[in-house]
Amino acid sequence: MWPYVFDILSFIVSTAIMFAYRTWLMNRVRQRPTSTVMGTNSLARTAWVERIMQEGRDILAIQTLRNSTMAATLMASTAVLLIMGILNMLANADKIGPTLHVLNSWGSREPGMWIFKLLVLIVNFFIAFFSYSLAVRGYNHVGYLINVPPNAPERHGVTPEIVAHHLNRASDYNSLGMRTYYFSVPLVLWLFGPQWMLASTFILIAVLYRLDHQPAMD
Template sequence: MIDIHSPQFWPYFFDLSVFFFCVLILFGYREWMLRRIRRQPTATVQGINNLARVSWVERIMEENRDVLAVQTLRNSTMAATLMASTAVLLIMGILNMLANADKIGPILHVLNNWGSREPGMWIFKLLMLIVDFFVAFFAFSLAVRGYNHVGYLINVPNTPERHGVTPDRVAQHLNRAVAYNSLGMRTYYFAVPLVLWLFGPLWMLGSTFVLLGVLYHLDHLPQQD
C-alpha cells in the first residue's frame, strides 16, 4: 500500500488520473456519437450505413437474391472471426508479458518521466490491456452470432403473416450485429493508448487526443462538416 505522503504516491496518482480521464472522454465521445446517429443519421457514416443496410435487406428479400446475401454475410463473418481470434492471441501474448514483467518493465520505463514505476502499476496496465481485448473478443463473437442469425432470417420467404419475419426486423438484427462489430473495432483502437501507457501517462494522454481526432474524421462525412 502506497502512503499518500510518500514521494511514490503522486506518480501513481497521476497515472491513474490520466487513465480515468482518457476513458471518460472516449466514453463521452461515444455517447455523443450515439445521440448524433439517432438525431441526425445522415450526418454520420454509421447513420448512413444503417439506412443503407435497411434498404439492402429490403432489396434482398423482395428480389430473393439469396446468393448475394450469403456471400456478403460470409465476408462479414470471416472478418469478425479473424478479429476475435486475433484478440485471443493478443491476450495470450500479454499474459506472457505478465510472466516476464520484471524483465520488460525497466526497459519501458526509460521514457516514463512522470508516471509511476511501481511493479503494481505495470501489472495494472497489462491487466487493462487484457480487459480491452476480452471486450473485443466478446464483441466480435456477438457480431458473428448476429451475422449467422441474419443469414437464416434473410432467406425466409417474404410471408411475414406466417412467421413474423419482416425486412425491418431482419435489418434490426443486421444493424445490431454491425454495432457489436463496431464496438470491437473501437476497443482495438483504444488498445493504442493503452499500449503507449506502458511508456508513461503523457504518451497515453497525447495518443488519446490523436485517437479522438481520427475517430471524428472516420465517423463524419466531409460534406456535412
C-alpha cells in the same frame, strides 16, 4: 504517491473522453444519421435487406454475410492471440518493465502499477473478443432470417424490418469491437508513461472524428 496519481488520472481522463465521444456519436447517429458514417451505413443496410428479401437474391446475401462473419472471426481470433501475448508479458514483467520505463518521466515505475496496466489491456481485448463473438452470432442469425420470403404465408414474424434490426445490431457489436482495438493504442502507450496515453487519446479522438463524419446529405 504522485506517480500513481498521474497514472490513475490519465487512465480515468482517457476513458472518460472515449466514453463521452462514443455517447455523443451515438446521439449524433440518432439525430442526424446521414452526417455520420455509422448512420449512413445503418440506413444502407436496411435498404439492402429490403431489396434482398423482395428480390430473393439469396446467394448475394450469403456471400455478403460470409464476408462480414469472416472479418469478425478474424478480429476475435486476433484478440485472443493478443491476450495470450499480454499474459506472456505478465510472466516476464520483471524483465520487460524496466525497458519500457525509459520514456516514463511522470508515471509510476513500480511493478504493481505496470501489471495493473497490462490487466487493463487484457480486459480491453476481452471486450473486443466478446463484441466480435456477438457480431458473428448476429450475422449467423441474419443468414437464416434473410432467406425467409417476405410474401410467404407463414413468416413467423420475420419481416425486412426485423431482419434489418438484427443486422444493424450485429454491426453495432462489430463497431464496438473495433473501438476497443482503437482504444488499445492509448493503453499500450500508457505502458511508456501517462503523458503518452493522454496525448494519444486526443490524437485518436481527432482521427475518429474525421473517420466518423461526412457532409450531411438530404
